[in-house]
């Protein structure tokens with residue numbers, strides 16, 4: 443990494459003169475070239491992202507909100523911040539989340555028509571079997587509750603499939619891992635709501651029916667509900683089970699065992715049932731409930747400001763993850779990038795004018811819960827938060843940033859990011875990106891931003907899957923991102939004015 447980075451630093455120095463000239467001509471940002479060089483040197487030549495990411499993924503592991511992994515992550519991040527000498531370090535409760543859940547044991551086999559070990563996982567907040575259970579696999583076609591009558595009294599001890607299969611096959615065309623330059627400058631498609639109210643209502647009804655079906659299967663004493671992964675190649679993508687909401691809320695409630703299988707095994711069983719070939723399965727799934735503490739927590743820490751310390755620049759990412767893998771790219775990557783940005787600033791002994799605060803959220807995967815609660819709990823501070831910066835699009839290096847329809851932010855970002863062109867940061871784009879914690883700030887009228895990143899394997903392999911592990915991280919990209927974030931936060935904390943407020947709350951997208 444080092445030799446390449448030195449070449450890059452020299453090239454950057456050549457570009458900087460031009461950058462400064464442009465800066466002063468366009469918008470008058472006073473970009474501090476001395477600090478820029480020191481941040482680049484620390485971030486690119488003395489990066490700690492490998493050690494941080496390694497510990498977070500290999501030692502702490504997955505961090506489903508409410509689980510013991512999440513607790514360890516809150517404690518470790520706070521302890522790390524204290525070791526670095528950050529101020530006001532806290533593991534801050536944000537409200538009631540409900541019961542924690544974690545996996546204890548999972549084993550199983552398909553036993554007919556031939557023996558094969560099960561490729562599967564429990565779904566979150568789903569139930570356990572009573573030891574090892576064996577039974578037939580059956581397919582049920584349930585479009586609404588009137589279909590229950592056809593199956594009543596027939597499903598005891600059965601493994602129940604309800605989802606029809608989709609057509610899949612070899613991937614003839616792979617998605618590019620890095621974004622081609624022309625795509626970064628392509629016109630932004632007319633903003634449209636990703637989901638119409640009608641679609642949202644349909645999703646809500648489908649979720650409701652799924653929970654009702656699970657309750658029916660529980661009453662019928664079925665062995666388990668079987669679902670399949672949304673990824674091919676035996677990649678699992680387990681998320682919440684059909685009775686998650688009730689199971690989180692109601693201590694003592696024991697939901698139906700619900701598992702996800704690989705597409706390939708589920709589809710094989712489905713095809714055999716279509717052929718009239720009997721399929722039998724054996725399963726032992728054990729999960730644990732954590733009911734002692736129904737609260738959830740964010741980790742926060744600060745570098746106090748000087749003459750403007752009452753104003754704050756915030757950076758953040760979500761510390762929680764799904765549980766199939768170890769949450770490396772979602773969002774261990776953003777977590778490590780933001781931690782490393784704080785370490786760089788602290789190591790260099792920089793004293794920003796505004797306070798720089800890091801927040802590592804929980805409950806993001808269940809609907810931006812931790813960041814939304816933080817914003818609700820800190821209303822009085824919001825007018826003095828200059829900006830919130832987020833990284834949550836996987837491991838890819840930063841290629842730019844969305845202005846989140848706040849066009850006044852464009853000339854500011856253009857000038858901050860210009861000196862990082864040699865590291866691939868090229869696009870300050872007008873438009874919105876959604877899906878993650880910056881929206882909690884945007885919805886409250888605080889300028890919130892999420893960086894644009896190269897996709898690498900985020901959409902195709904790692905997002906919420908059991909392949910989301912340390913191996914999938916591109917460490918040089920994380921070091922680049924931390925360097926860019928550190929300088930962006932520092933500059934925003936130093937400039938005379940706060941970041942311009944957006945014209946009106948302009949939130950789009952879901953999660």
Ligand SMILES: [Zn+2]
Nearest residue numbers: 760772773834
């Ligand atoms: Zn995420």
